[in-house]
Amino acid sequence: MDKLTLLETFTIALDEGSLNRTAQRRGITQSAVSQQIKQLEALMGQQLLHRTARGIHATRAGALVNSHAQALLSGYNRMTAEVDALEGSVSGTFRISVNSFLGRSVIGPMLLDLNREHPDLNIVMRLEDRLVDVVREGYDLAIRTGKLGDTDGFGRKISTLETVLFATPDYLDREGRPETPEDLKRLKFIQHHEDQTRGFFPLRRGPLEYPAPVQVGFTADDPDLIMHAVSSGSGYTRAPRFMVEEQLASGEYEQVLPGYEAPLKDVFAVYPSRRAPDRRRDLTIEHTAARLDALHRNQTAELPAPSAITA
Numbered sequence: 001m002d003k004l005t006l007l008e009t010f011t012i013a014l015d016e017g018s019l020n021r022t023a024q025r026r027g028i029t030q031s032a033v034s035q036q037i038k039q040l041e042a043l044m045g046q047q048l049l050h051r052t053a054r055g056i057h058a059t060r061a062g063a064l065v066n067s068h069a070q071a072l073l074s075g076y077n078r079m080t081a082e083v084d085a086l087e088g089s090v091s092g093t094f095r096i097s098v099n100s101f102l103g104r105s106v107i108g109p110m111l112l113d114l115n116r117e118h119p120d121l122n123i124v125m126r127l128e129d130r131l132v133d134v135v136r137e138g139y140d141l142a143i144r145t146g147k148l149g150d151t152d153g154f155g156r157k158i159s160t161l162e163t164v165l166f167a168t169p170d171y172l173d174r175e176g177r178p179e180t181p182e183d184l185k186r187l188k189f190i191q192h193h194e195d196q197t198r199g200f201f202p203l204r205r206g207p208l209e210y211p212a213p214v215q216v217g218f219t220a221d222d223p224d225l226i227m228h229a230v231s232s233g234s235g236y237t238r239a240p241r242f243m244v245e246e247q248l249a250s251g252e253y254e255q256v257l258p259g260y261e262a263p264l265k266d267v268f269a270v271y272p273s274r275r276a277p278d279r280r281r282d283l284t285i286e287h288t289a290a291r292l293d294a295l296h297r298n299q300t301a302e303l304p305a306p307s308a309i310t311a
Helices: 003-014 020-025 030-044 060-086 101-118 169-175 181-186 223-231 241-250 279-302 305-311
Strands: 049-052 053-058 090-099 121-127 142-144 154-161 163-167 190-194 198-207 208-212 215-220 237-240 265-271
Touching: 003 020, 003 030, 003 053, 003 142, 003 169, 060 215, 090 101, 090 215, 090 279, 101 121, 101 142, 101 223, 101 241, 101 279, 142 154, 142 279, 154 279, 163 169, 163 241, 181 198, 181 208, 181 215, 190 223, 190 237, 215 223, 215 279, 223 237, 265 279
Parallel strands: 090 121, 090 142, 190 215
Antiparallel strands: 049 053, 142 265, 154 265, 163 237, 198 208
16 A cells, blocks of 8 residues: 555545545545554554544644645645646546536536546546535545635636526415515525525616515525425525526426526636646636536527516
């Protein structure tokens, strides 16, 4: 077992605070994680971890090893990226974190296409509906929507998504269809934990913006659970239009306040460093932005003329 692998497993274990979660993140068994840490402790000649009922914690020696390991792993990743960039190589292991709905509908299929074009590339994609720290958690790239969150990495906007407010027709039949932004306070909003409204939506109609009051009825961090809550008639929510285009067309969902534009949702690419060249990262960002922009253009082309919307 090479020393870098042992150090990487050790840093992940401290980050997760659990051998079981470390095993899931590494894609190996818990016993294999435990064995790797024992090997590292044997190499260092020191106990590196305290194991308690609440999880694992670094000893004084472990904290020192972790600090140096983070620097070594970061330097190794920069080195390999720069070596690959000398010949425009697209190979090696590329770790990316994406939220569920973008990962399943856009980025996952795109990465499969990219992998077919570059067979030496090993893509590890994690679907995570949380804001990851690309530096601390060892990702080469994260694609996020809405906001960047806390990270030591570098982030830039790569696209913008049109969003819509929607509910089931039965829910709107029962609670009443809002005619003005102020009417939204009668309805219950189903909210994603990382996309909180802070009490209102800035809706637009033509050049004017209207602060629409929001009454939150349910908050979750699982998109599938949010969609289930909407489908069961618990309230309305907001999502990128492309995600629910078919359901809106079929009548399964109905747009709320169709005469008003919901806030746009920005899409960000976040990566550990902007100095180190990485062709794998650049290709992924370029392909992601192209697919999202194509979706946005298609939706814009299908929208009715402004006079029809505001009539």
